[in-house]
Amino acid sequence: MRNRVTKKTARWGAIGAAALVFSSGILPPHNIAEAQERYYQRRSILDFFLGRRYIDDYPPAPNESAPPRSIPKKKKTAPKATVAAPRPAPPVAPPEEKAVEKLDTAQKILVVGDFLAGGLGVGMDAAFQDSPGVVIETHSNVASGLVRDDYYDWPSQLTKFMDESKPAMVVVLLGANDRQQMVTDSGKEKFRTDGWFAEYQRRVASFGKEVTARKIPLLWVGLPAFDSPAMTADALQMNQLYRKQVESVGGEFVDVWDGFVNENGEFIVTGSDINGQQVRLRTSDGINLTEAGRRKLAFYVEKPVRRILGTQASPDLVRLDSSNVPALDLSSNPADHTDPISLSDPNLDGGTALLGGAAQPVSTGKSPRDRLVQDGEMAPPPAGRVDDYSMTPAKPAELSAK
Template sequence: MLRFLSRRRRLLALVCALSVAGPAEAQDAISDFFGTIFGGRPSNAQRYRPRVARPPQIRPKARTAPHPRERRIVKENPARPPEAQGAADAVVPQAGDPASQQQVGSFVVAVIGDSEAAILGRGLEDAFSADRRVAILNKAQDDSGLVRDDFYDWRKGAQALLEGPQRVDVAVMQIGINDNQPLRQDAGRALEPLSKEFNEAYARRIEEISAFFRDKNVPLVWVGLPIMRNAALSKAALIFNDIARQNATAAGAHYVDLWEAFSDVNSVYKASGPDVNGAVVRLRSADGVHFSPAGARKAAYFVEPEIKRVLATLQATPPAQPEQPAAVSPDAPAQPAAPSETEPAVAAPQPPPVPTLVGKVLPLNDQALSPGGSLASLPPPANAVRAPGAPAKAGRADDFSWPAKDAPAPPK
């Protein structure tokens, strides 16, 4: 009886607690009540055990070997002076290790010029990646030009390249993005950019560089500048291209124009355009001056034909090798003497001529005649031609009289 009253009191206390407490506290009260009847209830510390966060596992990245095409590019660039802040964000090929410099192909293409030429060299490397005979030698210098010869003199650099130990079969030059600045003369005065005196001095330097390669019998391909996003730079690039086209070609160089290839139909700058495969991609970098990787490959597409032409010429006419006399052993049998000049040498039989699949082209309206012949002709019969004004013979085709006359019966 006492146990029943005790449970009844607890039940009344539970009902009062539920009427006053919230939902969460009511749930805990119910759990405590049934826990006293059916067993103990796990504590909050046991139910909500905090999870210990594991530190993230950092796996080391696998080191990949450099691309074989990057090994073939030899980049030689001296340390940049702190005052040279030209194309700082240009995409320049990385220098190869000393082992890569020994893997030079049999046909060497030297790329010279500024940072734009260095990116063009990357495009040429992609263009000739399948031809192991061609090796791209990157001799471009960042922030250089034809105006600031105190920073880097390309006239001396071209002479050093041609007179150095490295063999060069063809040179590709692109320069001018850093030349829109005053040109300093020896007397200390500076020429205003794009003035008449500036253009004349600039033209002389282009002609001197081109003459160095002409005198050494090394073909030079002068690549023009593309259109720029900045209007002032674009105007200067257009003038530099005109000067290079006139003076470089006069000195024997071949000029390649890129202006229309990197502009739209209205000759307006466009950062994107069709690549060599026809897909519309980004061709220029964020600065509006340099090429993107796809743009460098497109620029190389217009330089490829001239390089392949020089390569085909050198492969067609290999240099003559002097014949070395064979060493004669004293125990060797005597060789027959060569025929003297008085004895006629027996000529080797000539192979028969190869028949051609295409014959002589003759006009369709030409009369077929045999060699030295003429067309056979017979004198016309006496009654074949009707004299003007004479009456037509009855029954003949030229008899248009009406009514028609009866034709005489043919003779039996």
């Protein structure tokens, strides 16, 4: 115990003396340098937990500059080669479809009507863009109809358009703006009254007769459903009127109602397009048509148009003149082509007469048919066939021997 205390006392005494000498500035120079060098060395974790203290735990003596701390140099490593990520290829724009050149003899389809007819004309342009024998010509007035003839006189305008374009067919889509008061010879008639419907029927029939009287096919397109229930109910009633009056003058009514309602007969904004995909057909106002809706509206008209025009509306129709004949260079080797041969040439097969020109050989005997019909004789069957009964019957002695 005594020795332990003595050693502890001696240790602390030594440390105190060293501190006194260090603080008074009388530490030998070689000890100062050694202390400064040890001051900058790291202590281990054992020194921290065991409480070991050295002279290097004290700062260097005054007026002595501390040596610069040596920082271990890091090994220079070659920079890693960075591989740039491959840039995505720029999107390739789809090739623009070349418009089919229309023939000089292409038939014109005249589309007339209100704002819906304008969209129908756009859809029909897309429907017949690949048909060189069909040209679509559209004349529409957004706010027009058959009621306000003081604003736009459709009967006179129709006559003007037909005289100018000489159409092969007329397509009409009117009525969306006609739900309003009408001025007649007898006065003003409110919408939905009997007088209003009577005058409106007369105007529809007269308008259609302007077309059919010229022996031009007439297609009258019905109104689609609308977002407003009142407009939808009126459109249903007016479609019935259109069908009756147009058919009475020799025209054809095109019903498009099922394409813009659901299975319950309700108005839809989104529905199937001509390819069966779900798309938006109507705009936010519930009245106008989107691009897909216009194309679907034209789809209903496209079918009767192709039926009436026949091959004229076919996309395979080509120009039948010298402008599209491929160039044939026969000057290089005349043996590459064969001269045409007449079908009546007897030398076609190396003979001197046409087939059937020689006399047929005459048979002196009767044919198997004649022997069967006239004499009742049947030609003997080939040997071994199922109906060959020409086997020689066995004799009784042969049977007994067996």
